[in-house]
Amino acid sequence: MSPLLLGVGVCLAGWIALYALLCYTNGSCGYEWNCRLVTLLHGILAVCVTAYIGYIDGPWPFTYPGTKNSPLQITAMVISLGYFIFDMAWCVYFRTEGLVMLAHHTMSILGILLTLWLGESGIEGCAVLFGSEITNPLLQTRWFLKHSGRYDSFLGDLVDVLFVMLFVFMRIFVGGTMLYCELISPRPKFIIKCGGVAMYALSWVFMADIARFAYRKSQVKYQRWMNRHRMADVNGQDVKRD
DSSP states (O other): OOHHHHHHHHHHHHHHHHHHHHHHHSGGGOHHHHHHHHHHHHHHHHHHHHHHIIIIISOOTTTSTTOBOOHHHHHHHHHHHHHHHHHHHHHHHHTOSOHHHHHHHHHHHHHHHHHHHHTBOHHHHHHHHHHHHTTHHHHHHHHHHHHTTOOSSHHHHHHHHHHHHHHIIIIIIIHHHHHHHHHHOSSSOHHHHHHHHHHHHHHHHHHHHHHHHHHHHHHHHHHHHHHHHHHHHHHHHHHHHO
């Protein structure tokens, strides 16, 4: 058996075991709650490892795309591949996600598989993992706040604002710069460049959904503010009449 295939199998088994343990010890919270705890852990782990790869271990992804995979890059991708297979299977089984998120998982799995098979462009793969997972903790925090009745608060608003700002900066601006460097470099293979274009296009699909969400939430906040203002004016007039 290929060492890479064995590694992916071990990581997949590890994520499944972690989920099973959470369900056993934290069963009262439900299956999705525990799955999102696994997702949160993967997000934090992936961001920490890929940040170390990009900023310390190197090479710099904007300058040296298409280089040979390093052992640490392979490890990071194998761990994430095991997670994405687990989460994809969970989402399909429980039918909790729409086509866009399933497409994201599918592209992530195929992209990592392609990078591991080619043995190169691992630094771009890790950069994409970093950019896509850095907003994950905020997304999961939002879900936990919503399902624990604490979302309609200053903390909920803060999480939403930070998520939108970080998503726009990392996935659109930094991601666009990364894609430009990928496309103009002669080193990465054509199929890798096509994958980069596809992932960036998917980011814009997510961006459209986020823009609609931000617009709706701002409208709701504005209406609440206007209603409070009107009530204050009415109460002030009633006091004057008395």
